[in-house]
Amino acid sequence: CIAVGYAEKQPQPHLLIQKSVLVSRPFAGKDIPFQYRLFNIGSGPAYDVTLEDDWSAEEYSVVSGMVSGSWPQIPAGGNVTHIVVLKAHSFGYKSSTPAKVTYKATQDAADVQVGYSNDLGLIPVLSHKEDNKLSAPHITEWLLFIAMAAGLGFLPLFLFRPQVSADAGKKKVKSN
Known part of the structure; x- marks a missing residue:
């Protein structure tokens, strides 16, 4: 005789993170908005969600917003958007790294799940001269x-x- 037990499966969150530049042509010395979109495509809510991104202080300064964010909960099927506005100090190709997101499957869970956004790669930041020429x-x-x-x-x-x-x-x- 074989006994098979079925355990109830706990609803699990699953976050997708999208990082994007909101301007088509970023220029040195001008505001460059970056958007983070977090989608919960899982069957359960995500708790204690934190977003952290690392921007080089040598290449960028924060104009408005914060490079990190936190939310107590993102429900199943829900999404949140976070925007930070940076200013590039000089023109050229600027590096970008994936943003890191941490969250818990339940409020009292000990283990933390980690996810990363897409990598924007090298971002071409144009000079003031090119800005004047184009505008x-x-x-x-x-x-x-x-x-x-x-x-x-x-x-x-x-x-x-x-x-x-x-x-x-x-x-x-x-x-x-």
């Missing part, structure tokens, strides 16, 4: 474009206008 109104370029387009538009009118002879304007007198 300038380019008035000179537009005026040159309009002048050249107008010139090309009127060129066929000058080339293919009907020829008027000198005799065309005079009336002929009939003689009898």
